Amino acid sequence: MAPKVSEDYKQARRRELLQAAKRVFIQKGFVHTSMQDIMDEAGISRGAFYSYFDNIDHVFMEVLKYEDQQIIQFLAPPAEGSVWQHLKRWVEDQQGYIESLHDTLLLAKSEFFLSSLYVKNKENFPYISDRYDETAAAIEEAIEEGIRRGEFRTQLRPGTMARFLISFMNGLMLDTYQLGRERTRVEEQLAALLFSLEQMLSPVQG
Amino acid sequence: MAPKVSEDYKQARRRELLQAAKRVFIQKGFVHTSMQDIMDEAGISRGAFYSYFDNIDHVFMEVLKYEDQQIIQFLAPPAEGSVWQHLKRWVEDQQGYIESLHDTLLLAKSEFFLSSLYVKNKENFPYISDRYDETAAAIEEAIEEGIRRGEFRTQLRPGTMARFLISFMNGLMLDTYQLGRERTRVEEQLAALLFSLEQMLSPVQG
DNA sequence: CTTGAAACTATACATAGGTGTCGGTTATAA
DNA sequence: TTATAACCGACACCTATGTATAGTTTCAAG
Structure with missing residues (x-):
């Protein structure tokens, strides 16, 4: 006979499972999350779940893909x-985001x-390097657009400034996750970032 | 009868064990290192080792303490x-360090x-927050010394700039660890940092 | 409505790896 | 010589993985 459910159903179920997995990963992190969790x-039962995903790395990568779909640029x-x-x-928007890490x-x-x-297996996981390059390229593109419009007068290469911004944000997020926003003084640091960017870009209409 | 070995011996042995532990942690990280490794x-045997350390968290914290002793300010x-x-x-020195992370x-x-x-147990591990505060204080102190000498004319609070520097360095180190120095363009980013600091501090003898 | 196959449950299993303890052994300082 | 600290390695225990099995539910084609 025909298959029991439609392809749509399978997709929907799979998405449900990924959402559940995401909730667990958010709460417990990766290291302390088990398939059973x-x-x-x-x-869902063991057997059914394993018919959807091979192992926990697989689950996590799928969660990331699913997450990426949702994120608007x-x-x-x-x-x-x-x-x-x-x-x-x-x-400025980053401040709110950082407070709910x-x-x-x-x-x-x-x-x-x-x-x-x-x-040690970078090749097998192009995800993170791709993600880094894409983010850098997006910021770089924004800066170059500003230059094209005559809005910025830059002292450094756009790609350098983009990566500088990423380094800073990554560091600030991790430190703040661990230590809390009071200790890292998030607001002040973001103000310092704006100051730096202003010096780097020399925007005409500050 | 008297104890079998001198206190010095015990101390030395303990240090040997910590050095071995450190080598393993450097090579395999924390998550994938077991007591057996x-x-x-x-x-050394299980029993003997457990007579020195209670569990792997304990070992790691002791490695950190041992490491801290060696680090000069x-x-x-x-x-x-x-x-x-x-x-x-x-x-500038950081570049070399970052290349051998x-x-x-x-x-x-x-x-x-x-x-x-x-x-989730910050209270029990004051190490990292103490470390953060100390590092920030050291940089802050350096900046304030520059101000006192009339060398700097700062636009932002010294504590803010210190934490800004820390965020950036932490982010750059982690990104570079994962992606390699070519991809993150370490040299250029450090040049950008110097540019930023120069704008923030306005040193008299640039 | 029947029915057959897919999806699912619940549980058991073999494997693997790690933890912390314990009884016995070795080596050394008194 | 001898008591005791330092050491050894087997052991019992636990947790998790991925597979497998038997039996049940569900749904859509016929």
Whole structure:
């Protein structure tokens, strides 16, 4: 006879499972999450779950892919307004994001990509390097657009500034995750970042 | 009868064990290192090893303490020379350090302090927050010394700039550990950092 | 409505790896 | 010589993985 369920159903179920997995990863991180934890959260049996995913690395990578689908390119190319205002706004928005890091996959991602298994098998996991390059390229593109419009007068290469910004944000997020926003003084640091960017870009309409 | 060995011997043995542990942690990180791995590296039996250390968290914390003893405060208060030259030199030195991250405890430390067990028991592990505060204070002190000498004309609070520097360096180190120095463009980023610091501090003798 | 196959449950299993302890052995300082 | 600290390695225990099995539910084609 015909298959029991439609392809759509399978897809939907799979998505449910990934959502459950995501909840667990957010709460427990990667290292301390077991397959059983995810099965319990999803309310599914061992056998059924293993028919969807091979192992926990597989589950996690699928969660990341699923997550990426949802993320809109808010860092995307600048709209019609001022590029500087756009960047400034983005930096200011980061503050709210950083204050809710415990509700994100930050911990799980950091653990996963630090694990030596990953670092020693970079080739098999192009995800993170691709992600880094894409993010850098997006920021770089925004800066170049500003230059094209005559809005910025830059002292450094756009790609350098983009990566500088990424390094800073990554460091700030991890430190703040571990130590809390009071100790790292998030707001002040972001203000310092804006100051730096302003010096680097010399925006005409500061 | 009297104890079999001298106190000195015990201390020395303990140090040997910590050195072996350190080698393993450097090579395998924290998550993928087991007690057995360390015992094998040290060439000691389970029982003997457990008479020195209670569990792997204990071993790791002791490694960190041992490591701290060795580290001299090279970021220490500025000598008699120019504070700006001192800071500049320090940043330049970081490049070499960053290129050999795989021979350090960076991975192990990151893994250890990320593990949710740690994050959810901050109180029990004052190490990392103390370390952060101390480092920030050291940089802050250097900057303030520059101000006192009339060498710097700062736009931002010294504590903010210190933490800004730490965030950036932490982010750069982790990204570079994972992606390699070509991809993150370490040299250029450090140049950008120097540019930023120069704008922030306005050193009189650039 | 029947029915057959897919999806699922619950549980058992073999494997693997790690933990911390314990009784016995070795080596040395008194 | 001898008591005792330092050491050894087997052991019992636990947790997790991935597979396998038998039996049950569900759904859609016929």
